[in-house]
Amino acid sequence: MTYDNICKYLAEEYPLNFARWLFPTQATEVEVLKTELSLEPIRADSVTLLQSSNQILHLEFQTLPVLEPPLPLRMLDYWLRLYRQYRCPIEQVIIFLKPTTSEAVFVNEFTATNTWHRYRVIRLWEQDPAPLLADNALLPLAALARTDSPRRLLEQVGAQVARIESTPQRQNVAASVEILAGLRFEQNLINQLFREDIMKESVIYQQILQEGVRQGQQLGRREGEATLVVRLLERRFGSVDATILEQIRSLTSDRLEQLAVALLDFVAITDVASWLQSEN
The missing domain is CATH 3.40.1350 (Trna Endonuclease; Chain: A, domain 1)
Known part of the structure; x- marks a missing residue:
């Protein structure tokens, strides 16, 4: 997505x-x-x-x-x-x-x-963040608004997300913030401020998985799932080592689905390598 x-x-x-x-x-x-x-x-x-x-x-x-x-x-x-x-x-x-x-x-x-x-x-990036911070639905945009202290702004967004009472809305808004914040912030900082287990249950993450299924229908289920996992890893950690890519593309469909879920708990690309090694 x-x-x-x-x-x-x-x-x-x-x-x-x-x-x-x-x-x-x-x-x-x-x-x-x-x-x-x-x-x-x-x-x-x-x-x-x-x-x-x-x-x-x-x-x-x-x-x-x-x-x-x-x-x-x-x-x-x-x-x-x-x-x-x-x-x-x-x-x-x-x-x-x-x-x-x-x-x-x-x-x-x-x-x-x-x-x-x-x-x-x-x-x-020129917009006043105040109106965006005041509306739960607009919090993902607030992370990209005008600020002299980007980290402080992201912390404010995270605090507002945590106050959302509706669990489904909190999950979906948090997932949207995490993805859009990638346009401005390093992934490590995003991981520090947002619980990634929230994203697992969000509509956003389910749509990302469904996108992989659609790709699987066109390219073959396993190839499509491997492409999805690689895209998620690249979004999280940037470029992925060729050796890791080769290992991912050799996984079965079941293992790829497990990796797609497990990667939300990873904080560094070395976690991916450790997971792959444990699967051998």
């Missing part, structure tokens, strides 16, 4: 929270739309309808600003598709997740002969 898809999950799970953050005085009731925007070659990340004012909020989450077709053209295309179907006001917002010096993150319009289209751009 990519960083963009984590944000899509959050927006669709907590649409009213996102709408109130972006338009504090407007949103009172929100419905998630499933529209033809999901068709290729251009796909929207999350489209929500603000029923209270009969307008559409289109959210686009991006880690990297360079895409094909370019984002300004994509936003115009989305707007045309939405307006053709709903004929109501449309607010579009691109939320960039990772700091970059690219000029593309400062572009908020599409221009061509006789055509001009504008949309809103949010660079998350």
